[in-house]
Amino acid sequence: MKVVIFGAGLIGKKRGLQLAPHELVGIFDPDQARAKALAAELKTKAFDNEAAALGAPSDVAIVAVTNNALTPVSVKALEAGRHVLVEKPAALSLAELSLLEAASRRTGRAVKVGFNHRFHPSLLKARELVDSGRMGPLMFLRARYGHGGRLGMEKEWRFDPKLGGGGELIDQGVHLLDLIHWFFGPLPLQSSLVRTNFWPAEVDDNAVLTCAAEEGEQWATFHVSCSEWKNTFSLELYGRTGKILVTGLGGSYGKETLTYYQMQPEMGPPPFETFEFEGADRSWELDLKNLVDHVEKKTPLLGDLASARYCLEQVTAAYRANGYLNLPCNA
Ligand SMILES: NC(=O)c1ccc[n+]([C@@H]2O[C@H](COP(=O)([O-])OP(=O)(O)OC[C@H]3O[C@@H](n4cnc5c(N)ncnc54)[C@H](O)[C@@H]3O)[C@@H](O)[C@H]2O)c1
Incomplete structure (x- = not known):
């Protein structure tokens, strides 16, 4: 193309x-x-x-x-x-x-x-494990994502409400919301804490959201931060018979690793397998391939406008609940 x-x-x-x-x-x-x-x-x-x-x-x-x-x-x-x-x-x-x-x-x-995180090898592996049924029905997800910012960041477009639309939540937070949407479907916002802790800005630099099914027991919670100091990515996914732990995204986020813990019928400490993913981040290439395949072969889009709508709905609700009323999403 x-x-x-x-x-x-x-x-x-x-x-x-x-x-x-x-x-x-x-x-x-x-x-x-x-x-x-x-x-x-x-x-x-x-x-x-x-x-x-x-x-x-x-x-x-x-x-x-x-x-x-x-x-x-x-x-x-x-x-x-x-x-x-x-x-x-x-x-x-x-x-x-x-x-x-x-x-x-x-x-x-x-x-x-461009929800390219779905195409990181650890998250593709997580999806494969969930789809294999080994983990049983999913119960909940817990995640952390953050970076330490850089000198002068408060003057960049990301911290200007008119150009960025918000702060950390609309920036890194939407990736985690998209992953929640991918694994659980559209879990609505249950509670939120959005704060401007460190950066002298009109927008948020930290957000903690919990989303939970209105019916059923599934829920997901996360903290995103740009006063994280040491770049961090951690995502845990719990099924009734197994747990996935993903850490790192390569580069400054550390080696990308997935550990799978398989619960035993007798319970106790679970045996585990660890997968390490090295080499270049190909998620950008695979993201584009997904669009091209969709156009040429009608395969499903992974990370589409429906997921963007879900993410923006939760972001808007969280900003509104925490008094960030000057943002375009609350206009
Ligand atoms: N998928 C991811 O993981 C990921 C990571 C970082 C950023 N992003 C997103 O990517 C986008 C760009 O972020 P970035 O980090 O590259 O920012 P950046 O500041 O490095 O680059 C943005 C560029 O857009 C240009 N621009 C502005 N208006 C334009 C227009 N009308 N037409 C053409 N160019 C225009 C600017 O001049 C600037 O060069 C943002 O939407 C951001 O949220 C995604």
């Missing part, structure tokens, strides 16, 4: 580096210096205006722009006939997400949301 990338930042580059076997026809970013530098690195062209990028013959648009521009750029790309891989959270609010859903329906083009 022919692919065009909007946004020459960190994620535009990560996605551009994992595009093979597809062809990158060019990159657009209003920051032309960035666009040109990335285009040179990826041996493609930099468009000098948005219309040229939208008009260039292509099948897929990757939209890796600041959060405020995710929906507007994606809607234009859909109208131009492209399938879209839009970064999370896909929109700043549920009202904006509705525009994206409507554009996808109107144009008949697919939208994949």
Whole structure:
């Protein structure tokens, strides 16, 4: 397929580096210096205006722009006939997400949301173990995800409510909400604590959410933080007869590892197996492959607009319950 990338930042580059076997026809970013530098690195062209990028013959648009521009750029790309891989959270609010859903329906083009964590090998393995039935019915999930920020982060777009839409919850939190949606379906928000502990910002830097089934016993709880100091990813998933522990995501999050504990009929300390995943993070490549397979073979999208809607519903409810009323999602 022919692919065009909007946004020459960190994620535009990560996605551009994992595009093979597809062809990158060019990159657009209003920051032309960035666009040109990335285009040179990826041996493609930099468009000098948005219309040229939208008009260039292509099948897929990757939209890796600041959060405020995710929906507007994606809607234009859909109208131009492209399938879209839009970064999370896909929109700043549920009202904006509705525009994206409507554009996808109107144009008949697919939208994949960049919930690439589903394609980390540990989480694919977790899904395989759950689907194998070895763990029995799922009961609950407990997760932690966080990073330590960087000097001056409070001045970046992520901490500007109009550009980012919120803080840590809408940033890293939506990945955990998407994983909850994947393993349990749409568990609604049960309780939330959202705080601005460390960074001098209008938005949150820490959030603790619990989601729970209205009927039945399944629940999920997590803490996301950008005052975590040591980058951390930990996810535990409990079935009636087994437990999964995932730690690390590679790189600064540490070696990606999954340990599976199999409960015995007599209970007691369970035997366990550990899987270690090394090598490059291929989740960006597999995320795009999922969209291409969906377009070509009608296979299901993993991380779609329904999951983005679930995530934004919980984020909006948590911000509202904690008095973060200045955010676009609560407008
Ligand atoms: N999937 C993940 O794990 C993951 C991780 C980090 C960020 N993200 C998401 O990726 C997106 C980009 O984040 P980033 O870290 O690359 O940010 P970044 O600041 O590094 O890059 C964003 C780029 O978008 C450009 N931009 C803004 N408006 C634009 C427009 N209308 N058209 C084209 N380009 C435009 C900016 O000039 C900037 O160069 C965000 O939505 C973020 O939430 C996803």
